[in-house]
Amino acid sequence: MRVVHYINQFFGQIGGEEMAHHPLEVRKGPFGPGQALQSLLGEDIQITATIVCGDNYFVENAEALQEDVVNILKDEKADLLVAGPAFNAGRYGMACGQVCKISYEELGLEAVSGMYEENPGLELFRKFAYILPTGNSARNMKDALKNISDFVKKLNSGEEIKGPEEEGYVQRGIRKNYFEEKTGAERCLDMLLKKIKGEEFETELPMPVFEKVVPSPAIKDMSKAKIIVMTSGGMVPPGNPDHLEACNCTKFRRYDYETYYGGKGVTKGKVVHGGYDPVYGDEDGNRILPVDMLTELEKEGRIGELCDFTYVTVGNGMGTDQAAEFGDALAEELKREEIQGAILTST
Amino acid sequence: MSKMQLDLDVIEIKDVCFGEKDDLDHGTLVIDKKGLIEYLADPVFSKIDIELAKPGDSARIIPVKDVIEPRIKEDGKTSFPGIIGDYTECGEGTTKVLRGCAVVSTGTIVGFQEGIIDMSGPGARYTRYSSLNNIVLVTEIIEGIKPAEHEAAVRMAGLKAAHYLAKSALGKTPDYRESYALAESKENLPKVAIMYMIMAQGLLHDNYVYGVDAKRLHPALLHPNEVFDGAIVNGCCVVAGDKYTTYDHQNNSIVQEFYKRHGKEIDFKGLIAVPTYPGLADKRRCCSSAVRMARLLGVDGVAIPEEGGGNPEADLMMLCRQCEKNGIKTVMMLGPDGVEEPVADTAPEADAVINVGDCNEFVVLPPMERIIGDQEQVKYMSGGAEESINEDGSIRVSLSIIMGSVIGQGTLKMSSYVY
Numbered sequence: 001m002r003v004v005h006y007i008n009q010f011f012g013q014i015g016g017e018e019m020a021h022h023p024l025e026v027r028k029g030p031f032g033p034g035q036a037l038q039s040l041l042g043e044d045i046q047i048t049a050t051i052v053c054g055d056n057y058f059v060e061n062a063e064a065l066q067e068d069v070v071n072i073l074k075d076e077k078a079d080l081l082v083a084g085p086a087f088n089a090g091r092y093g094m095a096c097g098q099v100c101k102i103s104y105e106e107l108g109l110e111a112v113s114g115m116y117e118e119n120p121g122l123e124l125f126r127k128f129a130y131i132l133p134t135g136n137s138a139r140n141m142k143d144a145l146k147n148i149s150d151f152v153k154k155l156n157s158g159e160e161i162k163g164p165e166e167e168g169y170v171q172r173g174i175r176k177n178y179f180e181e182k183t184g185a186e187r188c189l190d191m192l193l194k195k196i197k198g199e200e201f202e203t204e205l206p207m208p209v210f211e212k213v214v215p216s217p218a219i220k221d222m223s224k225a226k227i228i229v230m231t232s233g234g235m236v237p238p239g240n241p242d243h244l245e246a247c248n249c250t251k252f253r254r255y256d257y258e259t260y261y262g263g264k265g266v267t268k269g270k271v272v273h274g275g276y277d278p279v280y281g282d283e284d285g286n287r288i289l290p291v292d293m294l295t296e297l298e299k300e301g302r303i304g305e306l307c308d309f310t311y312v313t314v315g316n317g318m319g320t321d322q323a324a325e326f327g328d329a330l331a332e333e334l335k336r337e338e339i340q341g342a343i344l345t346s347t
Numbered sequence: 348m349s350k351m352q353l354d355l356d357v358i359e360i361k362d363v364c365f366g367e368k369d370d371l372d373h374g375t376l377v378i379d380k381k382g383l384i385e386y387l388a389d390p391v392f393s394k395i396d397i398e399l400a401k402p403g404d405s406a407r408i409i410p411v412k413d414v415i416e417p418r419i420k421e422d423g424k425t426s427f428p429g430i431i432g433d434y435t436e437c438g439e440g441t442t443k444v445l446r447g448c449a450v451v452s453t454g455t456i457v458g459f460q461e462g463i464i465d466m467s468g469p470g471a472r473y474t475r476y477s478s479l480n481n482i483v484l485v486t487e488i489i490e491g492i493k494p495a496e497h498e499a500a501v502r503m504a505g506l507k508a509a510h511y512l513a514k515s516a517l518g519k520t521p522d523y524r525e526s527y528a529l530a531e532s533k534e535n536l537p538k539v540a541i542m543y544m545i546m547a548q549g550l551l552h553d554n555y556v557y558g559v560d561a562k563r564l565h566p567a568l569l570h571p572n573e574v575f576d577g578a579i580v581n582g583c584c585v586v587a588g589d590k591y592t593t594y595d596h597q598n599n600s601i602v603q604e605f606y607k608r609h610g611k612e613i614d615f616k617g618l619i620a621v622p623t624y625p626g627l628a629d630k631r632r633c634c635s636s637a638v639r640m641a642r643l644l645g646v647d648g649v650a651i652p653e654e655g656g657g658n659p660e661a662d663l664m665m666l667c668r669q670c671e672k673n674g675i676k677t678v679m680m681l682g683p684d685g686v687e688e689p690v691a692d693t694a695p696e697a698d699a700v701i702n703v704g705d706c707n708e709f710v711v712l713p714p715m716e717r718i719i720g721d722q723e724q725v726k727y728m729s730g731g732a733e734e735s736i737n738e739d740g741s742i743r744v745s746l747s748i749i750m751g752s753v754i755g756q757g758t759l760k761m762s763s764y765v766y
Contacts, residue, residue, distance in 0.1 A: 174686070183759060184701050186757070192677075193613070196676050209695075
């Protein structure tokens, strides 16, 4: 197994805080903590190169450095990335997380890192790597390297990596399928019998507790309010220019009526939502996005202004966590546009 | 009072082929292709073709609308009471079954939520239909047909084809007989029932009970034998991964499991069919009545498997809350969507849930020698995207596009965890 190791300017022995703007460089073989790690890893696993970069330099240029990191990993024919350990060093943790993200997203490579539980890089980037908890400072280096080494060896052995509780890494928050010994139907009846008999059982899917959203106070004067109408019903412009997916949609898009739907107060669009018969929405887009009525209300002065654009996504099969993420991003944009009220149509 | 007993006379189909006339010989189903096509004629179709797809074939069927097992009552007239044949003998007497084969309907897409069956390769393990000898109806429609009319025509064609093929079993000696009767339990076993959700959402999301559109139904008590005998028919374009095909109603895994343990571990009291409507008032009407039925049956517990995802979870939670409130234990069965909040509705009483797997997981399905239907449609199907087709002809899709991959009746062994 070929490993590329990422460390910062401090562990690369370039300097401390004053050298945090040191640009990215590559060194052959292991360096600094990598040397101790290499001796733990043994001969089957080789750290073939070490990337050293100043923390500030990496965090501030993460996007621009993406290509460099990808090229290094490709040149080294890396099977795995190890980043840090970063302990409680915030910017180092962020840089390690960024490198892991690039490795995982661009090349599908697994990554291993070590961070203290309060390191901000941990929460932000846990999805992209197996992050092992460490103590809060480099005094814990020995234990941290031992844990990283054990984990890397396990990955190298091809053994199945089990859940976070069993293996000790921070939960990444990725759902993964696996095959049980019994069918769902068998497990269902087993569980029902245990529950009826008062025996212990463990649910396979703990239910979430939804965050309660407190409604904003009512708009005092609708005749002065700027109102937007938007939908999760997949009413996209003809031709679906941004390729919104019929199910598990990964994006929302902003479209103005003038450019995309045939004029202000017009919804000439197309339904791409996979969860209902599109005939009626295709026939008349106002059935999904009722701008005809809202334009009338605007003319009558009942609302101050109808916003001349909309936001569209497809709600079909969308996880509520993703929906909440979209909601947060949308709310920011609405606030920036000084919109007072939003009508959301679902299907 | 006489008890209901249904005898399924099963003939195992090991191979299918075309021939001069319809026949069934030593496990080989011979199909008169021309005769079948003529039988299926409908002015809606501009063309009907039939292809065969067998286990292990390098073949992909896309987009799949329904899958149906050929079954017929001994009288030779009834396969789907209320649609093809009469009601009176449903769930009792003798029914001939061609096991190991199925009718699969494909052709021009009706709605987005149609699916894929791969007969070999990595996609095959996610669908029970890859292990069947499939008789595939490829239909094309004339211009100007609306999706709802198209769906109805394809649904009928599939049912008629299954009925037609099952006739070959008449007068033949079965390989074995399965008898289904809910014999009186000798011991004092836990009394259990199944809340059987029936899609009734409209806009291409409908099932049919005895030929009646589920949108016109109130909850009903069903004997489990009735679903084995064609009482429920699929007409539903919900996501392919969690849809129940007609085959899944005829071979409902959770119903079979309850039957298997009846008289040994449980006292199976029956099915409560609950139409799943989109509106809140209808949900309340149906769920509260269904729970009253469960109390009337005097059950200790119910299984609540889901069909579809998202909206029906409101019904699931409603049933769960009201059952638990009345001392009826519940276990739900569903496929989670997402990580932190994997369901669209929740309840503190929902402490027992079976996870049948995550349909959002991506798989790459390799190119196949034979595409039955039209692979281009993957771009518009739920679980596919514009970018789904790779240069080498493989497709990158989520499991939601594979027929029955995360079916809520718990057919497969799949589950999921968060790592």
